[in-house]
Amino acid sequence: MLILGLFGLNVKRALFSDDRGYEVDGPYLAALYVEGTILAGQVDTFGIATGYQHQWTLDKIDELMNDPENKGILLFIDSPGGGVYESDELYLKLNEYKETTERPVYAVMGSMAASGGYYIAAAADEIFANRNTWTGSIGVTIGTLYDISELLEKYGVKTVTITAGRNKAMGSSVEPLTQEQQAIFQSLVDEAYEQFVGIVAEERNLDLDAVKNLADGRVYTAKQAMELGLVDSIGTMEDAVYAMSEKYDLWDCDVIDIVYQDHSLWGNLFGSVKIPDLKSGDVSALLEVVEGGNRFPISYECELLK
Structure with missing residues (x-):
């Protein structure tokens, strides 16, 4: 009874919410939002989708491609970056x-559009x-290895x-990293870095050496970036x-926000519930840091802003 009392309003919303998405009547511009870390499969404690949803975003772009009423995309970005794979996949889809x-x-950049x-x-x-945007942070990281x-x-x-x-266990927190293993990791980030700066040079019509000179991982203000x-x-x-x-004579177009919303019963029931992180002592905290730090998917992510 207590649980039902706590979630009563959410139950009502879940049972009677409308999952039609967005409605259009005539030509429109799609304002597509990329907010948060650009990673796939992001869920909370209950397994409910949270933050940026990668596959949903790719699917929406496919829908827009096949919709003759859509006349353009306004990509709103407020993100510290994300995975190399996901960032590149979204870039290619666009x-x-x-x-x-x-x-x-x-x-259109929000407070930050860094790295990925x-x-x-x-x-x-x-x-x-x-x-007031912070952008740039053109570089690659494999994280901190403990x-x-x-x-x-x-x-x-x-x-x-x-x-x-x-080298099968390289990066393990219980064994020192050898020089050979460090060189292997470095080769991974170097290749991803070359891909990143190459894309910036090509898309922005800039000299490759000039891009490498500015792409040292630093964050730029909007004025500096311009x-x-x-x-x-x-x-x-x-x-x-x-x-x-x-520029494209689209004055007759409405602007439609395309934003992910979880309309499932489970999402509506528990989407607003916050579960506190429970820690038990210094050793537990240390192990949590090490465990998180030694998950090292190579990423285009700004350490300062994530």
């Missing part, structure tokens, strides 16, 4: 949309940054890792709508 439909894509957030913005025909082998030795803790292949040729204008979503309408 380019597929442009090539297939010959319709424009304008990027800038990566996907590079696909746009025009990039607008809010005057070596706690000496700490374990101090407390008499011994570990055994069974592998076939001398001076470097990374963005085209400093403005808002309204400014981007006006510019697109003027």
